[in-house]
Amino acid sequence: MIELSTGILNSLTLALADPAGAPVATSQGPAWAMAIPGLAILGALICTLSAIFGVKTKLPAYLTVGCLGGAFATTVALLMHFDPAGGAMEVNAWEWFAITWGDGPGQSFTAPFGFYIDTLTIYWMLFVTGLATLIALYASEYMSHDVGTGYNRFFFAFNLFVFSMACLVMGGNLVMLYLGWEGVGLCSYLLIGYFYKKDSAVQAAKKAFIVNRIGDLGLALGLYLMFVHFGTIEYAELFSNEKLLGYVDAAMAGDFAQIPLEGQIIALLLMVGAFGKSAQFPLYVWLPDAMEGPTPVSALIHAATMVTAGVYLIARMFPVFLASEWALPVVAWIGTITALLAATIGMAQFDIKRIMAYSTVSQLGYMFAGLGVLTPNGAAYHVLTHAFFKALLFLCCGAVMHGFAGQLDLRKLSGVWKMKGWLIVSIGMLVGCLNLAGLPFTAGFFSKDTIIAEAFVTPGYQVIGVILLITALMTAYYTFRVFFRVFMGPVHAEPGDDHHGDDAHGDDDDDHAHAGDETGHNAFHPHAPGWAINTVLAILTIASIAATGLYFVGGEKDVTTYRGEHVKTKHYAMTMVQKSSAAFVTPYDHHAFDHANHSGGAAQHADAHGVPGDDEIETGNPQVMINGVLVEAEGQSSHYVLVDGKLLAAPGAGTGPRGSISEPLSVLGTGLDPHKAMYYISGVIAMVGIGLAWFFHLAGRTTAAECRMDAVASKLGPLPRWAENKWYVDEFYNAMLRVPLIVIGHLSFWFDKLIVDGLVNAFGTAPRFIAGMIRPSQSGYLHGYAAGMLAGVAALLLVVLAILASAGGAS
Amino acid sequence: MATIIHPLALYLACALGAIGVALALPRPRISPAIFGGILAAAGAGLVVVLLGFAGGVEQLPNWAFYVFSAMALGGGLRMITHPRPVYSALYFILTIIASAGLLLILSAEFMAFALIIIYAGAILITYLFVIMLATQAPEEGDLEHLADYDTKGREPWAMSAAGFVLLGILTTMLFRGAGELPVPEPVDDTPVLAQLPLKVERELRIERVPAGGGEPFVLLGEDERLQREIAPDGDVLGRLAHEGRTFFTEDGRAIELPDDMRANNVEQVGINLLRDHPMTIEIAGVLLLMAMLGATVLARKQVELEESLKARQAKRLHDARTEREGLD
């Protein structure tokens, strides 16, 4: 199996690296690469025309599937075409921004509407287009009740999303990325608010949009600052920017003082953008609410693709993040906190779609933690595996929801496995849950392990590793809580109140709900999914299982990294990432410490990982890998070690901040090799979690609503209730942000009304008041005016007389 | 001022005048116009007589002035107090004629007659036309009917008091100034005569033939005297050359004007008007033209009557007809 898939994937992955070892330059890419976004926007146009001509068939869905399938095929062709020796490729469609105001550096702003294609791009686009195609097919059936009403609108936004995502991932500069970033945000807004007559959907759409604005502001500011500081926002120029390379070198030497503050803040600002889009801790609140959208949307946008844009941004901008003293530690910690928090909330929810949403937030936290502990490989791998199994999980949930009239409460569904026609859904759910729980030898197991192990071996981050392990236990528990409650146990089903389709625009379940009402609840018959859903679920199930293989194939390549170093890679994701800008650090090799202890000689294999393909670094200079960071050892006297995200010089061999650097890295000082140990530990933890779920939610359960957990929960005091209410984070935000804003708004309103307007009105009132006193004198009678003149003349003459009299008296 | 008239006497007279005018102003019922008139006349007469005493008793009072001023003020009083507009206008004519008399005493003959011609002849006739036009014809058998706004003055007491206070102040000032005015310098009218060569030559010939031996002469013009030194020939044009009241003939003789030979008022006004203020005549012409055009445009304007007014007019016509038929 491994050899077979290796053979297949060898043709897809990169060819052998060039031996020269020089930094690779960008080359001109094939123009047909533009077909990827082009086909998506073509699909959007077709859907627009369908809407204009009032097509009332499933035509737009099938055309969308065709277009997106074409985009996927193009991506695969691009992968085949990609010349690893040639480095990144650029495809420029047209000059978009070209502003010049001087000859000096940084005095021109160019941002072509163009694409930057390297392995990271292709890697991301492969699963984006592939999943989009599958989910479009799924949606063609799922959305069938909207044919003729919202069908065209749905698929228009769907296509536009894929186009935007293509711009985001493939864009050759940060302006393109920003275009895509806002585009996916817009499509997300449109699709969450798809049932625009439903208040909760509208509120959720607004929430998602507004929370994302906060992140987008950070991204925009980071973009500006990047241009101001580096003078370019084009990837090709940026990654060969001497300033940036100097910063990275300084960062690797632990000398962050050399890097100006401005250069370090860029990463923090970009990070805020990533947090917003990828639903990290302070800004995660929009994602669970985004489940108001149709389930295919949740699967594609809010689980598999869009939310990984933040991971992509950090991976793409990894050199910039390396150059910041604080960015990566913050990313790591925020990711960890998010993972834990979302898992605790997920354990207490009853809505299966929301559980999946919180698990998405949690898994995104894993990815960020992976980035933060300097393993973009692990993060990217987890993105890929998660995309498959989370899309699968969501689609299964959608199928359940579709079939049970919008029923999502796990207390009201049970034993779906035993119902007729639900086998494929159940198997798909099982596979997805196993992946998410991280059962050994599933894709999720390997990808999660990569991150956790890396956390353990990074000095100062062991706490993160522990937290992530605890989170893994929770993940396994709440995942199988869903599975055991909904798919196993006694057969029971109550139709939902169709809360995803309250009106004529309801996505699917309206008819079923009414049917149920007419015939009584006992006569409710769930309808099993049709061919399209089943096909998609089957494909995704297989893909989720097959993703495991990616851990075993595609490795052991001698890959030239972006910086021109040669590394041997372990697995497919690593191979893909290692070629890209995310590979400013070379892959983990904890045994590099052994190298460090030697006299900087040739790389030495320390084959202790137990996994095929130890990485190996062979460059001209003696180099060591410490905690995944490539360090050039100058002679033997200096070593570096990563502590709290900083590379610190460890003067003198064998000593370092952690004490003796000669100790091999191990898990919490136990002497175990981290990866090897992690296989056992996380495997045990996953099974413990599943076992707990079995004990509390399946064993001895006779009804859908009651289980052993209820008794436990009642003893835990208010904790389950607090967790179910999401730790009151939304309420906290309301109180801390929304209420003060409303209060300030009202205060401003009254200030404006009373003080500002009052002042203006006072200026108007005073003349009016004085005029009111004078006005009666203007009687309109001619005589009045004449009498006034008479009196005036008399007064004047009197004055003159008085003056004359006084003058006469004086003289 | 005390040299002219005693202030208390002046103010007393003003008060009398005020009471008189207030009494004389039209009232709806009984109008003590006669008493008022007498009172007002007494006030005015008091001032005038006292002024006459101030001028010196040895000088006989100029009866013409007193007659004319009495006519003018009396006419004015009656004009403002008469309830019938037509009579008011007629009294105003009387006032104008009296004013013309006053101007005659002031040796302003041209102005006096111009006043009568323009005011009494033209303007007042226009007024009369408009009064006839704009006053409703009295109903048959009700000749005494007057419009309400004609029979009722507005605040006669207060306004009279105010007006006569103003008169007191005004006269105080005027008398004060008039008493202090310097005695005017004698003015030579020879320059005016020098502008009238034909008149001077004709008069001189008439006067001088018996006196100067009947020799013909031609007076020397100012230009010619200048030209004589430059160019000997020239016509008699423009101003005559003179030194004081001595004029020169072409053959070099000097002729002294007789004392009784003077430029009369019309000549003087004409010269003043045409020589000193030619532009103002043009402006006055434009003003009159504009007034004529404006009056034409305004008077031709069609009036859109309001509905209520139309109804009122129709009702009045109807009432009049039924009344007439009823009478028949």
Next chain:
Amino acid sequence: MLSDVLSGVTLAQTGFPDLMGGVTLAHYLFVSAAMFVLGLVGFVTRRNLIIMFLCTELMFQAAGIALVAFGRYHLDLDGQTFVIFVLTVAAAEAAMALALTVLLFRRRESLSADEWRELSG
């Protein structure tokens, strides 16, 4: 006597008998002021538009007499010339005022000045 009046110009310098016979400038100014005040009182108290205009004419008249009297005293003819313009203005004013009066009368069938008070505040 009238011929004397007609031919008389400057009295003091010529030795002609003073026809004014004790009438001083103050006499004329008093008459003028009294006429003016009569016109003013009439203007303020009477309601008939036409009579109000007549009163203004009376005030013009008074001013004219004062002007001529001053001119006489100062032996200056500009006073009389000025009266000519006062007459001109009076004529123009009469033409316009009467045209307006006719217009107003057509509208309201009344000559009362109180009918027109659109300018009241």
